Amino acid sequence: MTLRQLPPLPARRLPPRVEHRLAVELNATVVGRTDLTDAVMVLRVRPDEALPFAAGQYVSLGMMLDGRLVQRPYSPASSPAQRELELLVRHVRGGELTPHLWRLANGDRVRLGRAKGLFRLEDDDERQHLFVATGTGVAPMIAMIGELLQRPSQPKITLLHGVGHQRELAFADRIGAWQRFIRLMKAKQAQHPGNDLELLGPVNVFFNRLPYADDLPHWGVEDYWATPAEMVASNGGDCEDYSIAKYFALKELGVPIRRLRITYVKAASLNRAHMVLAYYPEPDAQPLILDNLSDEVKPASQRPDLTPVYSFNDEDLLIARAGERGFRAGSALQVRIWRGLLDKLEQELKY
Numbered sequence: 418m419t420l421r422q423l424p425p426l427p428a429r430r431l432p433p434r435v436e437h438r439l440a441v442e443l444n445a446t447v448v449g450r451t452d453l454t455d456a457v458m459v460l461r462v463r464p465d466e467a468l469p470f471a472a473g474q475y476v477s478l479g480m481m482l483d484g485r486l487v488q489r490p491y492s493p494a495s496s497p498a499q500r501e502l503e504l505l506v507r508h509v510r511g512g513e514l515t516p517h518l519w520r521l522a523n524g525d526r527v528r529l530g531r532a533k534g535l536f537r538l539e540d541d542d543e544r545q546h547l548f549v550a551t552g553t554g555v556a557p558m559i560a561m562i563g564e565l566l567q568r569p570s571q572p573k574i575t576l577l578h579g580v581g582h583q584r585e586l587a588f589a590d591r592i593g594a595w596q597r598f599i600r601l602m603k604a605k606q607a608q609h610p611g612n613d614l615e616l617l618g619p620v621n622v623f624f625n626r627l628p629y630a631d632d633l634p635h636w637g638v639e640d641y642w643a644t645p646a647e648m649v650a651s652n653g654g655d656c657e658d659y660s661i662a663k664y665f666a667l668k669e670l671g672v673p674i675r676r677l678r679i680t681y682v683k684a685a686s687l688n689r690a691h692m693v694l695a696y697y698p699e700p701d702a703q704p705l706i707l708d709n710l711s712d713e714v715k716p717a718s719q720r721p722d723l724t725p726v727y728s729f730n731d732e733d734l735l736i737a738r739a740g741e742r743g744f745r746a747g748s749a750l751q752v753r754i755w756r757g758l759l760d761k762l763e764q765e766l767k768y
């Protein structure tokens with residue numbers, strides 16, 4: 418008997434218990450989307466529960482279409498430390514899934530499957546890394562580069578990225594832009610050594626261009642202080658991250674830390690606690706304020722909307738007093754979360 422002659426199998430329904438188990442659970446929510454071109458978008462998806470993956474791996478993204486789950490693999494470009502997954506997706510005309518992905522809007526529910534794949538970085542690999550990608554193939558490499566930038570060994574990284582449209586480059590370029598910026602600022606500093614003021618404006622504006630993101634959706638925890646590399650690689654942060662990133666960038670550019678103070682303030686415009694970076698040209702001088710709410714670096718006297726509460730840097734912690742410079746309240750290590758950040762930085766980049 419040939420295969421064609423086999424009698425058809427009798428139709429059999431699965432027991433209800435099994436059918437129930439097969440019911441698909443939509444377990445993630447679309448929280449954002451940026452269209453780089455008509456055919457390429459960055460889709461941000463937040464899983465209900467943390468979805469562990471290693472940089473370079475892929476996850477499946479699915480939607481219910483006509484009562485069945487249609488899913489395809491996509492490689493997150495985001496850091497595994499981030500709660501939200503950032504996916505770089507190309508619209509494939511006539512494809513089964515991507516035309517439907519194009520209709521997704523914030524709040525829509527989707528299915529994310531667990532991470533798989535052997536395309537991963539090796540631990541402690543100090544060799545130079547060369548990444549070559551076209552189009553959306555760059556996504557897992559962005560996650561990997563983000564991780565490499567945080568390694569103490571700082572391996573050299575080269576990325577060759579071929580795209581059909583220049584706007585697609587912007588996504589992969591965000592890390593390179595930061596490194597070029599620091600190089601440019603170092604050149605400026607070498608030309609006019611000690612001219613801190615020249616650096617304040619560009620550093621303020623550079624970091625202010627990164628999108629604001631609250632800790633809970635971005636990192637999955639109530640309060641997270643990102644290192645500068647994490648903020649740039651994850652493409653976002655909250656007011657604390659902006660201030661910390663500016664602090665470390667200026668410190669790296671040679672500004673003495675005694676002139677810099679990360680300052681907790683009450684912000685009248687926000688009606689809540691806020692963080693800024695204050696620059697003191699002299700110990701008792703009026704500070705200049707670097708704030709993610711303003712691209713202009715203004716003297717504190719022109720920021721009546723801010724009331725300082727306490728401030729700190731690598732050296733110490735000051736509690737502010739109305740109209741006074743503040744009194745020393747001990748070591749900055751008393752700011753618990755600051756200590757945690759410094760520990761992370763020790764392990765991380767020296768950019």
Ligand SMILES: Cc1cc2nc3c(=O)[nH]c(=O)nc-3n(C[C@H](O)[C@H](O)[C@H](O)COP(=O)(O)OP(=O)(O)OC[C@H]3O[C@@H](n4cnc5c(N)ncnc54)[C@H](O)[C@@H]3O)c2cc1C
Binds near residue numbers: 475505508516557
């Ligand atoms: C490990 C892995 C990781 C992936 N990561 C990503 C990612 O990060 N971003 C991303 O956009 N895609 C990624 N893909 C591809 C993705 O899984 C889907 O194949 C793609 O989105 C098309 O799905 P679709 O259902 O719309 O098309 P389908 O109905 O599956 O395919 C329709 C036709 O289009 C072809 N096709 C599929 N993809 C493309 C393409 N990019 N250009 C032209 N033709 C294509 C198929 O071969 C098929 O002939 C990845 C695939 C794998 C295997």
